[in-house]
Amino acid sequence: METVTKGLFINGSWKVKDRGYPLYAPYDGQLLAHISKADEGDVQEAIAGAHQAYETMRKLPAHKRAEILFKVAQQLKERKEEAARLLSLEAGKPIRTARAEIGRTVTTYEFAAEEAKRIYGETIPMDAAPGGEDRLGFTWREPLGVVVAISPFNFPFNLVAHKLGPAIAAGNTVVLKPAEQTPLSSLLIAEMFQQAGLPAGALQVVTGSGRELGDALVSDDRVKKVTFTGSVEVGKRIKSKTGLRKVTLELGSNSALIVEPDVPIEKIVPRCVEGAFAFAGQVCISLQRIYVHESIYQPFSEQFIRRTEQLRVGDPLDEQTDISSMIHTREIERIDTWVKEAVEAGARIGCGGRREDSVYLPTVMLDVKQDMAVSCQEVFAPVVSIVPYRNLDEAISMANDSNYGLNVGIYTQNITNAFQAAREIQSGGVIINDIPTFRVDHMPYGGVKESGYGREGIKYAVQEMTELKFVSIKTQF
Known part of the structure; x- marks a missing residue:
């Protein structure tokens, strides 16, 4: 050029x-x-x-x-x-x-x-x-x-x-x-x-x-x-x-997704991985927090990690590349610090958790607490947390436990639960049966809180x- x-x-x-x-x-x-x-x-x-x-x-x-x-x-x-x-x-x-x-x-x-x-x-x-x-x-x-x-x-x-x-x-x-x-x-x-x-x-x-x-x-x-x-x-x-x-x-945002136990996880995992790691997570409504019902937490996490490990990292001009560089080295250093702090406080890395030159590898965090930076702040990086919950009320409470409120998603086949989430979630948009990263360009888009x-x-x-x-x-x- x-x-x-x-x-x-x-x-x-x-x-x-x-x-x-x-x-x-x-x-x-x-x-x-x-x-x-x-x-x-x-x-x-x-x-x-x-x-x-x-x-x-x-x-x-x-x-x-x-x-x-x-x-x-x-x-x-x-x-x-x-x-x-x-x-x-x-x-x-x-x-x-x-x-x-x-x-x-x-x-x-x-x-x-x-x-x-x-x-x-x-x-x-x-x-x-x-x-x-x-x-x-x-x-x-x-x-x-x-x-x-x-x-x-x-x-x-x-x-x-x-x-x-x-x-x-x-x-x-x-x-x-x-x-x-x-x-x-x-x-x-x-x-x-x-x-x-x-x-x-x-x-x-x-x-x-x-x-x-x-x-x-x-x-x-x-x-x-x-x-x-x-x-x-x-x-x-x-x-x-x-x-x-x-x-x-x-x-800012730290968009959350609730996954109810009645959904076929094999059908939604690829979409969730896409929402978490598209453009290295540098998306305002990137999927950052996934709350999964405890009855399907283990198989969901395993499938999600396996799918994440299949992503191809490399040159953005390569047709096969899924994830490339972050915008600046200081952003890589910031997110690397956040991940290490979470691990020191008890979180586990399911995959990723390190950099390769200008790329931060797609990273899945487990055992994350709500007050960790990777959860409560905006990561704006290829890092996602998977957290189990007991019932929908708890999941909505955790999704709302944020200074942000742009988009939140929920996967459920129960129409009553879908409308409960739509009413009680504190965000500018509630995306039912898709990731919070969903946006088309004529829909109203904006947030509440910070x-x-x-x-x-x-x-x-x-x-x-x-x-x-x-x-x-x-x-x-």
């Missing part, structure tokens, strides 16, 4: 900076590109340009916004293999998984194009209240203005689409700050939006350090909404600086990125 210098995308032009940083592939350390590093002045320029472009975007007809989004989806579809390879290199995502993400991203932009044409209001029966006679009431939704979108490394195409798609569908402008490790995907998407005819300034991409740019991005009064996916710590800091302006926060608030899923994100306006007309004087 030819090493290039990539610029910021500001007001429809590419701006190469004198200062920058080298971008290396997580798996083998090869130099991928030199990335321009934005400063506070660049952020101000980007916000000012987006603010000015909003006057054009808010007047752009819905069918034009939809057309632009459809064109982006089509370009991405045509360049799918190029985009997947880019994703695999900069994120260390296995190529088959990368292709799946590109496919989902195409669908996400298509959903956004469709939603651009169905942003509805409603009529209000004004005469339902005394004094409302001879009046017509109705609502419509208006775009907010400048949206700042801050995205993580783990789904650099699709999570960006979940921010850009609804924002542009609604008629907003966006200043996008991608993760430092995965800027190339965002810059490619900016190129596609430019080719699709998005007005200059409607999308700005500033690359560089979140620590350096964060305050400038979220504190400016011209920014009407911030949508952020990342850590709880940063999410809380963003919220403290945004005041009354709108915020969507998709933060998993954040607000919802993604294109229709729901459009609502979060618009303001409801009410209009009343007195029909008779």
